Amino acid sequence: MRIVFFGSAAFAVPALEKLNAAESIEIAAVFTQPDRPAGRGRAPAFTAVKSAALALGLPVLQPEELDAGALAKLRQFAPDAVAIIAYGKLIPPEFLPAARRGWLNLHPSLLPRYRGAAPAPHCILNGDAETGVTIFRLNEKFDQGDILAVKKIPVPPDATGATLLDDLAPLGAALMAQVLLAEKWEFMPQSGEKSSYARKFTKDDGLIDWRLPALEIDRRVRAYQPWPLAYTYYGDRRLTLTKIAVTDRPATALSPATVVIDKNEFYVATADKLVKIITVIPAGKAAMTGAEFLRGARLKSGEKLTINN
DSSP: OEEEEEEOSGGGHHHHHHHHHOTTOEEEEEEOOOOEEETTTTEEEOOHHHHHHHHTTOOEEOOSSOSHHHHHHHHHTOOSEEEEESOSSOOOGGGGGGSTTOEEEEESSOTTTTEESOHHHHHHHTTOSEEEEEEEEOOSSTTOSOEEEEEEEEOOTTOOHHHHHHHHHHHHHHHHHHHHTOSOOOOBOOOSTTOOEEOOOOGGGGBOOTTSOHHHHHHHHHHTTTTTOEEEEETTEEEEEEEEEEEEEEOTTSOTTBEEEETTEEEEEOSSEEEEEEEEEETTSOOEEHHHHHHHHOOOTTOBOOOOO
16 A cells, blocks of 8 residues: 655654554655744744654655645655645645545544544533544545544543543554555445534633633633643733642632632632642743642632633
8 A cells, every 4th residue: 555644743643653664555755734933943843744754764745835736746656545634734626536545534533523623622621421533535525524434432531632632643543554454445424413613722712711610611721731721810910720620619609710728729719619720830930739839929818810701
């Protein structure tokens, strides 16, 4: 099986490595996004897939646009199939016939649920008990191609948007290798009845509304990692929340966002319960525990954090 690999994000790297190690699969080339400025120095940075491909000795192409020139280069490789994972750009319809057996996309959700760019965090936000990966045949409709294979796993109770993707990446890599090595592919059309869309988040999504129930706030803190990160304000100072714990202590006698300090531990009232603030990142400082934060923050019980209006 001769393939071309399209991918950019770290989620795609385990699949690239898995396919490269398979004796019956030849990766003719890797297409990835162009280098982009990153960090304080704004120096051009490789995509995770480019770094991995170069380490494996694979040829890398980084077209700025998927235009006629990029299509001509793809055709030169004459792939039996294209494996596409977290590439970061829509594939023009005229590219699809370039692979004899088609394009296979690995998506980190149980399609048709959570089509779109951020399926793992939306799964956490909605409190789903299970998730998984889906391999489907790319077509002209966004994330709506026929399904080839699915693998399910339970969602860990402490999963974050980042750790859940880390769990799904090797699962998807093994499944992609399995289907590419299969002699016959049997597809099943996607149902539109249970479809949903997982939109990208904005920075404003991260501002916590303390009027929500504690469980929902906990899901947001976990889902918004690594982006946009959950945060609140005390006065005009921003406080990023990276881990909280839902307690069994009722908060109905307190207004939401009220600070409670008990035995040098940091709690905040929500719509129903107190949540304990485990780890935070104050603006301009390193990560620390909630108790460490209290020692320098001058917060007192009864003060209130910002409520998202």
